[in-house]
Each structure stands twice: as structure tokens, then as C-alpha cells.
Amino acid sequence: MERRWLVYPYHIWMLLFTVVPLALIFYFAFTVKGTYAFTLENIQQAASPVYLKVLWHSVWLAAVSTFACFIIGYPMAMILATCRVKYRNMLVVITIIPMWMNFLLRTYAWMTLLEKKGLINTVLSFFNIAPLQLLYTDGAVLLGMVYNFLPFMILPIYSVLMKMDRSLLEAAGDLGADAWTSFRRVTFPLSLPGVYAGMLMVFMPAVTTFVISRLLGGGQYMLIGNVIEQQFLAIGDWNFGSALSVFMMILIIISMALLSRYNKNGNGGMLL
Amino acid sequence: MKKIVKFLCVAMVCVIGAALLTGCGGEKKTAQRELKVYNWGDFIAPDVLKDFEKETGIHVIYDTFATNEDMYVKVKSGGSDYDVAVPSEYMIKRMIKEGLVEKIDTSKLSNYKEIGDQYKNLPYDPKNEYSIPYMWGTLGIIYNKKMVTEPVDSWGMLWNKKYSKQIFMLDSPRDSIGIALKYLGYSMNTVNEKELDAAANKLIEQKPLVLAYVVDEVKDKMIAGEGAMALVWSGDAMFMKEKNPDLEYAIPKEGTNLWFDSMVILKGTKHMAEAEEFLNFMTRPDIAKRNVEYIGYATPLPSVQKQLDEAVQKDIAAYPAADILKNTEVFDDLGDNLPKYDKAWTKVKVAQ
Known part of the structure; x- marks a missing residue:
């Protein structure tokens, strides 16, 4: 009882940096620029075909990169979880280390690797392969997303796999299941909470990114994050920018609701 | 655990306190x-x-x-x-x-x-x-003399199919739409939606030729010879020319932005x-x-x-002759018409 004051900083934090900004975004989204008048126009404009197309492209790219992260990340999480304790910590650190470096720097590094006179094309030219257009393509954006967000997929899956009861696998073996069957029937279903958490943690930043698409996509592919950024910084139409953000938020809430439907008993993987 | 929480609370109070104090301190001098x-x-x-x-x-x-x-x-x-x-x-x-x-x-x-x-x-x-x-300065085309053989005297060069995927455009609605408007013979300050639409369509037509829409990265890329032509501001052009002597700056005859x-x-x-x-x-x-x-x-x-x-x-990059300057336009504040440019630009950017 006497320690209740300990939660006050948390409440103040939540109020100042979550509730108030959210309220402001909703306020801007539903008012006419420069006035207090209520309007649905911003939302209607956000739902117009041009922006829906951008949104669709963003969701599509984010979904593909999430799937790619899953395909690459799951085996890596398995390796981490099953390798000898001696190496495990080192491998985990290696997985996390890139996250300690500045995100922008890592993305810039890819630019110099991918450009026409970059490292990859220089190596290719030794084998007499004509320079490929690698930078400023959809592929480059995908690569940037997968590279940057992969740890967010690996870590939740790894933490769930680590907590799994090994004796279940032994039991499966005793009952005659081979390695594949016990993975399919025991390990994978038990790791699903981690997979869902990982998918959410990759999908969210991927769908809202504007830096990766601008640097590696060369501004050729406008994602919803770029549109929102432009509204706020270049155009100065905070109301429409907020409406787009609200649209975005609804999308994220829906995807979270969908995932949590499949994740009813899974609290294990949720790191957030 | 309790200790950690307590420590964090104290640390936070300290940080906020310090921030408030420094905020006040500035007033005294x-x-x-x-x-x-x-x-x-x-x-x-x-x-x-x-x-x-x-x-x-x-x-x-x-x-x-x-x-x-x-x-x-x-x-x-x-x-x-x-x-x-x-x-x-x-x-x-x-x-x-x-x-x-x-x-x-x-x-x-x-x-x-x-x-x-x-x-x-x-x-x-x-x-x-x-x-x-x-x-002050202008907006123009910087080109690599080793890659571009024709004279660069028109904005139309940025629509030349020969240089497909070797052209950089500015990721800036007013500048990129502006030169498309100039190319079509309209004012860079137009608020006529038909003209803006025509400019947007012109830029969509150009899109397959464009390597990337960039702002500051264009300097590194052009200096490194990653592209043949780029839409740039004159001051940046001076900087690039200094780093790479193959680069030259041109102001198209249709006129440009001052x-x-x-x-x-x-x-x-x-x-x-x-x-x-x-x-x-x-x-x-x-x-x-x-x-x-x-x-x-x-x-x-x-x-x-x-x-x-x-x-x-x-150097015309720094001080264009008077006859070039005659054709220039200064950007006007568009006020409430600015979203029209944004819409046109979004149309360009989402086109496939």
C-alpha cells in the first residue's frame, strides 16, 4: 500500500506520451485544418483509391518481408535454442549486435553494397557479369526490411523454444515419432506464440517504415510511412497526416486482433 | 527487483529535475x-x-x-x-x-x-x-560529360530514353513538378489543376527512366558516377563539379526556378x-x-x-548570364493550393 507512489511515474509517462498524443492525432484527424470543426473529410480522403493503393503496397511488402523473416528466422532460432550452452550466449549476442548499431547507418551501408559501382557489382564484374541494378528496386527494400527486422523474429521464437519442456520431445520419441513428426506435432505447435509475437514485431515496423523505402527504394516506391511523413514535414497538413495515421492504426489493431485470436493461450512469446 | 524500481524512479526524478533547472538557468544572463x-x-x-x-x-x-x-x-x-x-x-x-x-x-x-x-x-x-x-541560385541539370554526348539544353533531356535508369530526380514536389510544368510551357506557380495533371502525367511517363528520387544523396551518387543526369540546385552543382571534373551544370532553355x-x-x-x-x-x-x-x-x-x-x-552554375535569368521564375507561396502539388506528386510516386 505504501509503495503505491512507485507507479505514479508510469501513469504520468503513459498520460503524457501515449494518451495525450493519441488524443491529439484523433483530434487532428477529425477536424478541419486550423479550426475546431468536426469533419470526416480527412478520413474520406485517406480512403481514396490513390492512398489505398499505397497502403496495399505497404502491407504487401511488409507481409512478404515478415514471411521471409519467418522462413529465415525460425531455423536460426532453432539453432540458437538447441546448440550447446557454451556457444549459445555468444550466438545470441551475435544476433543482437547489429541492433546496437545505428539503424540508419546499417541501411546506408546496404546502399554502398548494392549500388552500380558497389561491392557486390564489383565482385560480379570479376566474373564478367554485367552490373545489375540492385539498388532502388522492390527487392532492395525487401532486403532492407528483412535485414533490419530479422532479430525481432528470432528472439521471441528463441525465447519460447528455450522454455519448452524437453521431456515432451523425449516422450514423443518414446512413442515412436521420428524427428520430423515430433517437430511438426510437438515443437512447432508449442512455439506458435513466439511465431505470432515475432510476426507482429516484424510486421509493425515494416508496414510503417519510411526510411528504408526512401534510401533503398530511391523514393520510387512510396509507402504509407512516406505519405504520412510528407504530410507532416513537407505539406504541413497535419489533419490529413493524422487521418492517414488513424487509418494505419486501425489496420494494426485489426492485424493484432487477428493474431491474438490464434494466440489465445499464448502469453509466452509476447516480449512487449 | 524492488531496488531496481526504486533506483529507476530516483533516476527519473533526477533527470526531470535537471532538465527543469537547466531550463530556468538560461534566463539569468x-x-x-x-x-x-x-x-x-x-x-x-x-x-x-x-x-x-x-x-x-x-x-x-x-x-x-x-x-x-x-x-x-x-x-x-x-x-x-x-x-x-x-x-x-x-x-x-x-x-x-x-x-x-x-x-x-x-x-x-x-x-x-x-x-x-x-x-x-x-x-x-x-x-x-x-x-x-x-x-541565391537556380535549379538545373547536372550531367556527366563522359556519359551524355548530346548538348543538354532542354528539360527534355530528362525524358531521353537513351539514359533510362541513369537519371536522378529531386524527391521534392515543387521542384520536380516545377520543371515538368516548365517543360510543358506552364508557370512553375500554377494552381490550374489541368496543368498540374499534365505535369504529373509527364512525370509518370518519365518514371521508368528514373533511377531514384533523392535529395541529398544525389551528391554522392553523381560524384561516384552512378548516374548520367540529375536535377539539382546550383550550389550543390558547384560542390559536385569540384569533386568530379566530369560533371557539368546546365540551365535548360525553357527556363527554370530562381x-x-x-x-x-x-x-x-x-x-x-x-x-x-x-x-x-x-x-x-x-x-x-x-x-x-x-x-x-x-x-x-x-x-x-x-x-x-x-x-x-x-560559371553558369554560380552566376548565370542575364539572358538565362530572364526566363526564370521565383517560387510563390501557394498557401492553400499546396495540397494540389502534393496530390499530383503522390500520383506520380504511386504510379507503376
Whole structure:
């Protein structure tokens, strides 16, 4: 009882940096620029075909990169979880280390690797392969997303796999299941909470990114994050920018609701 | 665990407390004369501020911004209390309209007469009441002489299929749509939706040829020979030419954009006298020369222009001849029509 004051900083934090900004975004989204008048126009404009197309492209790219992260990340999480304790910590650190470096720097590094006179094309030219257009393509954006967000997929899956009861696998073996069957029937279903958490943690930043698409996509592919950024910084139409953000938020809430439907008993993987 | 939580709480209280205290601390130094200046990044010669402080005894607090829009948001929101800023012309017009800038009494600026008449009383500030020109320049095409063989004399070069995937465009709606409008023979300040639509379609037609829409990265890319042509501002062109002699700058015959970055005094300043001294100091020929030599854009002081290297004076990237300038347009503040450009640009960017 006497320690209740300990939660006050948390409440103040939540109020100042979550509730108030959210309220402001909703306020801007539903008012006419420069006035207090209520309007649905911003939302209607956000739902117009041009922006829906951008949104669709963003969701599509984010979904593909999430799937790619899953395909690459799951085996890596398995390796981490099953390798000898001696190496495990080192491998985990290696997985996390890139996250300690500045995100922008890592993305810039890819630019110099991918450009026409970059490292990859220089190596290719030794084998007499004509320079490929690698930078400023959809592929480059995908690569940037997968590279940057992969740890967010690996870590939740790894933490769930680590907590799994090994004796279940032994039991499966005793009952005659081979390695594949016990993975399919025991390990994978038990790791699903981690997979869902990982998918959410990759999908969210991927769908809202504007830096990766601008640097590696060369501004050729406008994602919803770029549109929102432009509204706020270049155009100065905070109301429409907020409406787009609200649209975005609804999308994220829906995807979270969908995932949590499949994740009813899974609290294990949720790191957030 | 409890200990950690307690520690974090104490740490947080300390941080917030310290932040509040430093916030108050700044107010106390009233004895010294002060001036808060807000300028573009890398837009002043080194030591100029130090010399100003030495000569006048005014302490300068100097901050920089990256885009007009960043600057505008900060000034508009209040809390920043800057005295002097250096926005571009269309932003100055907007700030005049919104009452964010003070009138300048040019009779108090002894160096005001140094500024060339052609740089005074321009559309964004018709009576030159609010702004003192600092730098100016144009928008044009930089091209690599080793890759581009034809003469670059028209915006149409940026639509030349021969250079597919070797062209960089500016990721900036007003500039990229602006040159498309110019190419089609319209004004860069049009608010006619049909004309904007035509420009957007022109840019969509160009899109397959464009390698990327960039802003600052264009410098590295063109210097490294990653592209054949790029739409750039003249000051950046000077910088690139210096780093890579294969590059050349051209201003197309259809005409282009002429832009100004000018000094303004912000509304509500408590340091009017200091601000005037600063503006006058920056307009003094010896100081203006140091700035222009360092920055590489063009100076509005004819006396300074005459003192520069002959090569620089004749370089059209820095000082286009009068007949080229005849065809130029200065960006107007579009006010409520700006979203039309955004819409057109979004249409271009989402086209496949």
C-alpha cells in the first residue's frame, strides 16, 4: 500500500506520451485544418483509391518481408535454442549486435553494397557479369526490411523454444515419432506464440517504415510511412497526416486482433 | 527487483529535475547582449560568428535546420525564441502572411546599399520590408560529360530514353513538378489543376527512366558516377563539379526556378538592435565574400561577385548570364493550393 507512489511515474509517462498524443492525432484527424470543426473529410480522403493503393503496397511488402523473416528466422532460432550452452550466449549476442548499431547507418551501408559501382557489382564484374541494378528496386527494400527486422523474429521464437519442456520431445520419441513428426506435432505447435509475437514485431515496423523505402527504394516506391511523413514535414497538413495515421492504426489493431485470436493461450512469446 | 524500481524512479526524478533547472538557468544572463540565430546547416563560413562576437560583444546562440518546413514548424510553434532565421523565398512569403516576421528598417543597415537592385523588391517581399537576401541560385541539370554526348539544353533531356535508369530526380514536389510544368510551357506557380495533371502525367511517363528520387544523396551518387543526369540546385552543382571534373551544370532553355535564401527577423524578438547589427554584419562585403566562397552559392552583392575568381564568376552554375535569368521564375507561396502539388506528386510516386 505504501509503495503505491512507485507507479505514479508510469501513469504520468503513459498520460503524457501515449494518451495525450493519441488524443491529439484523433483530434487532428477529425477536424478541419486550423479550426475546431468536426469533419470526416480527412478520413474520406485517406480512403481514396490513390492512398489505398499505397497502403496495399505497404502491407504487401511488409507481409512478404515478415514471411521471409519467418522462413529465415525460425531455423536460426532453432539453432540458437538447441546448440550447446557454451556457444549459445555468444550466438545470441551475435544476433543482437547489429541492433546496437545505428539503424540508419546499417541501411546506408546496404546502399554502398548494392549500388552500380558497389561491392557486390564489383565482385560480379570479376566474373564478367554485367552490373545489375540492385539498388532502388522492390527487392532492395525487401532486403532492407528483412535485414533490419530479422532479430525481432528470432528472439521471441528463441525465447519460447528455450522454455519448452524437453521431456515432451523425449516422450514423443518414446512413442515412436521420428524427428520430423515430433517437430511438426510437438515443437512447432508449442512455439506458435513466439511465431505470432515475432510476426507482429516484424510486421509493425515494416508496414510503417519510411526510411528504408526512401534510401533503398530511391523514393520510387512510396509507402504509407512516406505519405504520412510528407504530410507532416513537407505539406504541413497535419489533419490529413493524422487521418492517414488513424487509418494505419486501425489496420494494426485489426492485424493484432487477428493474431491474438490464434494466440489465445499464448502469453509466452509476447516480449512487449 | 524492488531496488531496481526504486533506483529507476530516483533516476527519473533526477533527470526531470535537471532538465527543469537547466531550463530556468538560461534566463539569468541578462548582462550580456545575446542573439539567437537559426540558419541552414553548413551555410556560414567558419569563424564568421566568432568575428561578429569579437566586434560587437554580442553573444550568438546558433542553431541549424535542414528544411524550410522544419524551421517553420519550430518557429510557428513558439517555444524557440529565435531572433534571426534564413528561410527560402516561398517560406518568407508564407511567414509574412502569417505575421511571423518583423519589419526591417533598412535605413539602419549601412550595408544595405551593397545589395544589387535586381535582388531587391522581389515578388515574395515586394517592398523589401521583411527580408535581406543572403544567397541565391537556380535549379538545373547536372550531367556527366563522359556519359551524355548530346548538348543538354532542354528539360527534355530528362525524358531521353537513351539514359533510362541513369537519371536522378529531386524527391521534392515543387521542384520536380516545377520543371515538368516548365517543360510543358506552364508557370512553375500554377494552381490550374489541368496543368498540374499534365505535369504529373509527364512525370509518370518519365518514371521508368528514373533511377531514384533523392535529395541529398544525389551528391554522392553523381560524384561516384552512378548516374548520367540529375536535377539539382546550383550550389550543390558547384560542390559536385569540384569533386568530379566530369560533371557539368546546365540551365535548360525553357527556363527554370530562381531561388533566394534571405535573412529575416522573427516576430516578437527582444533583440531587435542586435539582430539589425547581425544582418548588417552579414551584408558587409568582406564577410559576404568569406561566406560565398565557403558555401559556393551565389551572392546578391555585385561588389563581392566582382572580387571572386574569374572562373567562378563565369560559371553558369554560380552566376548565370542575364539572358538565362530572364526566363526564370521565383517560387510563390501557394498557401492553400499546396495540397494540389502534393496530390499530383503522390500520383506520380504511386504510379507503376
